[in-house]
């Protein structure tokens with residue numbers, strides 16, 4: 001790699017020296033001036049460059065059309081959240097506008113540089129200013145951009161408004177660490193217990209403050225399930241570095257910042273099973289499996305195991321480069337019907353039960369009865385924990 005860089009630097013240095021000598025030659029007035037071999041552009045050169053100019057404009061248009069045709073289908077498909085269509089609409093308007101303005105301004109730019117290309121004997125015309133023209137090309141972008149920004153702000157507040165008093169909402173904490181995700185549900189009281197990295201101990205991997213009464217019914221899991229049609233309020237915390245929780249199908253993304261709690265809320269509208277029947281998703285899955293089966297036959301030929309066929313699932317991805325295994329920092333996200341979700345959550349044991357079980361196991365490893373559920377109580381294990389005054393990462397509520 002270093003060798004390649006040195007070669008590139010040497011080549012660039014050579015080009016620079018060559019260009020410098022050319023400039024030096026041009027400055028030698030009197031030597032070979034106005035002969036056929038002069039390096040000052042003549043009408044023929046200007047014509048050639050003028051037409052090449054148009055060829056480049058054509059190239060820009062063609063590559064745009066080709067890219068849209070070839071990769072346009074890779075854009076995100078049906079949105080699976082209530083605010084998703086509004087978000088997509090904003091995106092479509094912005095892209096359409098950029099596309100329209102870009103097509104026209106690029107044409108004008110290339111047309112005028114062709115029209116006023118150099119001609120022998122032509123002299124530049126001095127034109128001071130034109131108030132009317134300047135007014136037009138200032139006021140139009142101002143109106144268009146103001147409209148776009150207002151619409152964007154409206155959409156933004158619509159999506160980002162989180163009502164913490166909402167009793168019907170589901171409260172979920174998403175916890176990021178290099179390089180995985182963990183999830184905590186608020187339990188029956190609908191309130192997440194306080195948490196701090198200093199409380200991380202054994203099975204309490206998210207650092208929940210077990211002395212907090214609100215934490216007693218909290219449930220921690222490694223899979224994110226959310227119910228269709230119910231508002232989900234997400235609270236994000238990070239254990240180590242900056243991460244970003246990205247849920248592309250729901251048009252949602254939030255930075256996960258160590259030392260603070262970030263949040264957003266959305267309502268899922270399509271269950272995982274329903275999304276698997278979406279025509280676009282069916283096509284995508286078929287395409288992925290076509291690539292997989294090709295890879296598989298190559299692997300089998302080498303005597304290795306074939307790849308499993310891909311099945312669609314929603315996904316939570318890390319969208320901030322956070323370290324060596326960032327690329328693999330993801331978690332399955334399942335949207336269930338309300339009934340399925342409640343059934344799923346009911347089967348999970350609370351963190352306080354898990355903590356007590358693990359303590360019992362540690363105290364009497366040989367003869368203690370396994371898996372006896374202990375009654376949650378407010379005393380928890382706080383006595384053994386350090387510094388409960390540290391508020392930097394404490395989750396309020």
Ligand SMILES: [Cu+2]
Nearest residue numbers: 243318322329
């Ligand atoms: Cu990450």
